[in-house]
Amino acid sequence: ELKVEQNPLFLSMQEGKNYTIYCNYSTTSDRLYWYRQDPGKSLESLFVLLSNGAVKQEGRLMASLDTKARLSTLHITAAVHDLSATYFCAVIGGSQGNLIFGKGTKLSVKP
């Protein structure tokens, strides 16, 4: 059974600090997706990582993918309050192209 594990599940940060969220998955996949979810809202696509060694950056967020280690990271630089949300990673789960999600990391950035 394909599993996607994120850690930490809860993260409280101070503004201006850096931190990394980790996403491990249990089967081979050369694509990985990061989504953001604000409370009561739907999932917003952040990054699509398409190959081993892929790195993408958007503002204070940077995502990377190591397919050999089956690991993706989402690095937060100089956090600001607006980044408070739940972040999910996901991989393709099967022949139908459905996504298998991690449990999510709830990020809270405090002044």
Next chain:
Amino acid sequence: GAGVSQSPSNKVTEKGKDVELRCDPISGHTALYWYRQSLGQGLEFLIYFQGNSAPDKSGLPSDRFSAERTGGSVSTLTIQRTQQEDSAVYLCASSLTQLWNEQFFGPGTRLTVL
């Protein structure tokens, strides 16, 4: 519209009633997915459509759940004889084609079964 739309946004129903949830995907997207998000189970995949066809319905939680898609566009997820454990947010996503393409999610339908 530019994005995936879903209706209703909220649905409160009594146990035992039937409900229908609707999803309108992005125009031109042939792949459509239904997921369910609940506190206990996280995000679960329910069913996938390529065009109007759902090749595998094994992700549906029980035989009270059914789904269809018509005209390669709108999809409805029907839950018969709702139970309290069906309470969740039902999310629909579409992508340009099956596999490897980015999925775009709708705002979801929050279902509460009393």
